[in-house]
Amino acid sequence: MTVLLLTIGVILIALNIVAIKKEKGSFKYTLDNTENDMQDFQVEIGKLRKEIGETVLDLQKEIEDIKNSLQIIQNSDSHEEGKKEKEVVEDTIKNHSDENYKENIQYNEEENNKENKKEEDNEEENKAVAKGNSVKIEQVGNMIDSGMTIEEISKKLNIGKGEVLLIKELYLK
Template sequence: MLIFILIIIGCLLILLNLKAIKKEEKSFYNIFHNTEENMEDVEIKLGKIRQEFSETILELQKEIVDIKKDIDKLYTIIELNNGNLKDEESLQEISINKKIEHEEKTNIDFKKNTKINKSDKNSIKIDEISDLLMKGYSVEEIGDKLGVGKGEILLVRDLYLK
């Protein structure tokens, strides 16, 4: 009788545990199924991104190959024309050097002339201002006669005439 009671209690425990396991399986199954669906979405997105990257990489590789071919063509053209280019370049350099030398000479001459003219004009103004000051004209009268500002007359008077 004791064995019979133990067997009944064991069967009851097994049935209760099976019901609990089924409930857990349903909740676990739902969670697993949801994550599986989400993983599929993520994997699809990853697949699309990988496809885009592979396409762009393929395009870049094609462009690189085309550029390499163009560079090789240009190198061969340069090598063929290298002798002709050296002669033309030397002629161009000579003509450019002559132009630069001519421009430098004209610039130097122009600078000398402008310095002389500026110093002549300044000395003439200084002489005129000093003459008018010696005659007793006021600063305003000198400015009106020469068309020069009062500040310039005062500056000349203070710097050059003392």
């Protein structure tokens, strides 16, 4: 009886070890580990790939529609009814192209406005920083000319000694 229980126990342990090994090599295990290890830039790359894929799919659909329309036009050139269909199809193609053109222009204008706004914000920030820096440089220069030590200047302006030394060495010589 004891031997039977030990044999069953060993068999269960062996089966569990085999199951664990299979699980570590499974797709779900690999997917879970990859999702946990992904960094922000990898997620952004995935989103961009998805967006590009969707755009390409839309373009392929439009190309197929245009090909079908052109085939209808070519097949219907010889018939009077076909000429009417041809005009309808050509109008459809023209309207479709105009809509896409307008959407692209609007999108490009929005992107340009965003970029211009960012550039303006950056310019204003740079001007403010430059103005603040020039004020510091003037103050440090005046204090050094008046005979104050680097420690006194750094305490009075609430800036580090290294910054005072840097200003002294780079700008005031």
